[in-house]
Structures are given as C-alpha cells and as structure tokens.
Amino acid sequence: MKRVIVGLSGGVDSSVAAYLLKEQGYEVIGLFMKNWHDDSVTISDECPWLDDSNDAMLVADKLGIPFQTVDLSEQYKERIVDYMFNEYEKGRTPNPDVLCNREIKFDVFMKIALELGADYVATGHYCRKGTIEKNGKETYQLLAGADDNKDQSYFLCQLSQEQLAKALFPVGELQKPEVRKIAAEQDLITADKKDSQGLCFIGKVRLPEFLQQQLKPKEGVIVEVPESNQAYHKTTPAFSTKKEELAYLAEKSNYALTDGKVVGKHQGAHYFTKGQRKGLAVGGTIEPLFVIDTDVTENVIYTGQGKNHPGLYKKALFVANEEVHWIREDLALQVDQSMEVSARIRYRQELQKATLHQVDFGMYVEFEKPQSAIQEGQFVAWYQDEELLGSGVIS
Incomplete structure (x- = not known):
C-alpha cells in the first residue's frame, strides 16, 4: 500500500480528496498546515485557522485516518508574507497563492510528508496530472481541471517535475457539484462549507490594513490622465527587428504630474494596484476611475476614466x-x-x-x-x- 499524505485544509475539496484516495486503496494520513495565527487582520470570523483545523480533524476522524497538525507559520511568514510586503513596497502586485503552492505546500510541506514516509502528497486542487514517456523517461504534465469553472492549474504554474512526480490531485477529474455530493453522501462536515476566500491560509484579509502593519501610510495625490494624452496617440515607429517591436509593445508607460490633473488624495501608492477601481474615493467623473499606474517613489497614483482607458x-x-x-x-x-x-x-x-x-x-x-x-x-x-x-x- 502506497502512503499518501493529504493536505487537509478543512475545506470540502481536500476532504473528498482524502476519501477518494482511501477508496482507491492508499494508506492515507491527514495533515493540517497551520500557517497563520494573527487574527487581528482577518475580517470577522472568515476562515480563522482554528475552525478549519477542527473541521479537518473531524473529517479525518470520520474517514478513520490518522491526523496531525504541523505549524509552518514561521516559514509562511518568511517566504510568503515578507515577500508580499517587499513586492508591494516596490509597487508590484504579488500572487501569494502561486507562491504558497511553490514554497509551502509543495516544498516545506512535501519535505515533511516525505520524511514521514509518504510516497505522494495530495491536495484538493482542481487540476490533473498526466504522464508521458519521452526519451525513455517519464515526464509529468500539469493539466487543467475537468471543471472549467474551477480549474486551478494557474495556481500550480510554478511547480517542477520533481514536485509533480510526488503530487496527486484526486478531485481534478470531477465537477465541483460532484465533489459536494460525495461529501454529503459520506456525511462529511465540510459538505456544505463555503469555499475559502482571500489569501492562501490567512482567509479574508483587509489588504490595506494587512499591508499597513509593515508599510506606513503616506499621503500623496491621485492624478487623472485624459484619453487625449499625446502618449496614447503617437505614431508607431518602424522597427528593424522583431525584438525592437516587442520591446516597444512591452514598454512601461512613464507618467508625470503634468500628464493630467490632481483629482484627489490617497494614503500610500503601495496600497494600490493597476486596474484597481475600489478605494480611490474620487467622485464627480462620468465613468469610474481605474488605476493605470502607481509611482511608489514619488507616491503618486495615475488613473483614467472607464475600463477602456488606453492607459490600461x-x-x-x-x-x-x-x-x-x-x-x-x-x-x-x-x-x-x-x-x-x-x-x-x-x-x-x-x-x-x-x-x-x-x-x-x-x-x-x-x-x-x-x-x-x-x-x-x-x-x-x-x-x-x-x-x-x-x-x-x-x-
């Protein structure tokens, strides 16, 4: 019997993943990752880790599989939270969920699982794994989940061949309603539990407040750049090479205060991301304002009216x-x-x-x-x- 350690998160997907593996004859062990215990920034009671670990424990109990909790909060803070603060400070927008899979679930967690004698690590992700023979060796494929609406392959886009070799995704072939149905039939406590929202493992977080723990508020101006700005009406130059053309197409716009008019104030450019509409608190425009760029050095937010603004x-x-x-x-x-x-x-x-x-x-x-x-x-x-x-x- 091959041993599989399932990352039981306290949600319905990982619960059903554990059930399916047990049905397939694997020796299954449930492991809950405790990655966060600062409730000061989570919204109300959305997803505090305690409820989740209790639900995971009850599922393990129901399935008759061993269960334990591992505390990875130190590694999580170091590799995910600190990285996030650092990226926001530079005016970039990180994706903690992708990193969490690469750095925590399929690295730190996987190493613990392998030390516990696991042959595989399983999660409740909606994606599939394929295997092909190439030049006499096995190559692993990461395939989209069968449920188009829930496909989570994007979140695993940083996995390596070594990580995929040891990974299993038992719910990848199923549709979400089927997963809930299985959970209900097996009388699992997570059958009707809402899908968790927000940051991987932290739950629903008020992002500005979360960022304010490290990044201090700093008042600056919001500038509206009109569509008539000459930057949007330049004639495209002639290119001698494809590389020149690509560099031109990918080039970042550089805005200055003179490109528009000041329409409001903000508490820190590093709290905003490109494409953001909420939180600007500027009224009186025909169409809503969208962030088209942030300048964290000068602490200026550049915006444009409407979701079709050329600056976007x-x-x-x-x-x-x-x-x-x-x-x-x-x-x-x-x-x-x-x-x-x-x-x-x-x-x-x-x-x-x-x-x-x-x-x-x-x-x-x-x-x-x-x-x-x-x-x-x-x-x-x-x-x-x-x-x-x-x-x-x-x-």
Whole structure:
C-alpha cells in the first residue's frame, strides 16, 4: 500500500480528496498546515485557522485516518508574507497563492510528508496530472481541471517535475457539484462549507490594513490622465527587428504630474494596484476611475476614466530569464525561438492567444489582442490545449 499524505485544509475539496484516495486503496494520513495565527487582520470570523483545523480533524476522524497538525507559520511568514510586503513596497502586485503552492505546500510541506514516509502528497486542487514517456523517461504534465469553472492549474504554474512526480490531485477529474455530493453522501462536515476566500491560509484579509502593519501610510495625490494624452496617440515607429517591436509593445508607460490633473488624495501608492477601481474615493467623473499606474517613489497614483482607458492596455509583456519557469523543461525555448500558446495573466481569466519569443535576456509574451491591467509581479502562465507548460513573473 502506497502512503499518501493529504493536505487537509478543512475545506470540502481536500476532504473528498482524502476519501477518494482511501477508496482507491492508499494508506492515507491527514495533515493540517497551520500557517497563520494573527487574527487581528482577518475580517470577522472568515476562515480563522482554528475552525478549519477542527473541521479537518473531524473529517479525518470520520474517514478513520490518522491526523496531525504541523505549524509552518514561521516559514509562511518568511517566504510568503515578507515577500508580499517587499513586492508591494516596490509597487508590484504579488500572487501569494502561486507562491504558497511553490514554497509551502509543495516544498516545506512535501519535505515533511516525505520524511514521514509518504510516497505522494495530495491536495484538493482542481487540476490533473498526466504522464508521458519521452526519451525513455517519464515526464509529468500539469493539466487543467475537468471543471472549467474551477480549474486551478494557474495556481500550480510554478511547480517542477520533481514536485509533480510526488503530487496527486484526486478531485481534478470531477465537477465541483460532484465533489459536494460525495461529501454529503459520506456525511462529511465540510459538505456544505463555503469555499475559502482571500489569501492562501490567512482567509479574508483587509489588504490595506494587512499591508499597513509593515508599510506606513503616506499621503500623496491621485492624478487623472485624459484619453487625449499625446502618449496614447503617437505614431508607431518602424522597427528593424522583431525584438525592437516587442520591446516597444512591452514598454512601461512613464507618467508625470503634468500628464493630467490632481483629482484627489490617497494614503500610500503601495496600497494600490493597476486596474484597481475600489478605494480611490474620487467622485464627480462620468465613468469610474481605474488605476493605470502607481509611482511608489514619488507616491503618486495615475488613473483614467472607464475600463477602456488606453492607459490600461498593452499587447506584450516581458519576463526576465531568471523568472522564466518551464514545467515541461523538455519544451523550453532557445534564444530566437518562438512558440504559439494560450496564456493568462491572472486566475479566472479566459485563455488568450499569444506567442512566446525567447530573446537572450528573457522572454516576451505577445498577445493577439491587447490585455488590460498587466501587473508587474503577477504570474503569466502559458498553455497548449489543456496543458500548462510554464510560467513567469511579469517584469
């Protein structure tokens, strides 16, 4: 009997994952990760870790599997929370969920599981794992979950072949309603439990308050940049190479106070991200204002009216070489090679047609259609059909 350690989170997906593995004849052990215990920043009673660990324990008890809790809060603070503060301080927008999978669940947690003699680690993610034979060795594929509405492959876009080799995703073939039905039939306490929202393991957090713990408020101005700004009406230059064109398409706009008019004040540019609409507290515009850029050095937020404002859109983005990550290392591009893919720049975004272009210092992702609110610090993930091939941090 192969031993599988399931990351029991106290939610319905991991509960059903544990049940299915037990049915398949594995020796199953439930492990709850305690990653956070500062309730001062979580909203009301949304997802305090105590309730979750109790639910996980009751599920383990019901399934008749051993259960224990591991405290990873130190590693979580170091690798996730500190990283987040650091990124926001630089005016970038991190994705803690992607990092949490790479750094905590499939690294720290996986090492503990393997020390406990596990053959595999399982989670309740909606994605699937494929295996193909290539040049006489097994290569693992990360495939989208069967439930289009719940596919979570994007959150696992930074996994490696070594991590995938030891991973199992038992609910990946199922639709969410089927998972709830199984939980109800097995009388699991989590059957009707709401899906957790907010930061991986912390729960619903008031982000500004969370950030204010480290990043001090600092008053600055909000500037509205009109669509008539000449930056949006330049004629496109002639390019002698594709690389020149890509650099032009991916270039970040640089705004100055003279590009618009001051329409309000804010408490810190580092609390805002590109594409954000809420929290600006500026009225009197025909269409709502959206953040088109933040300047954390000068502490200025640049905004534009309406979700079609040209300041929100770009056709290409860049990922530096050290941030390019291939799950399918065998398909990694060499310099001057390109590849047609589908890509997304955030979870839940529909896949967009794009082309990868590998250059000497990194990779450009060129989209067929302009994309809204491309945020530095977020992850772009690229797919072919339903397989996620790789990802990178947007520079």
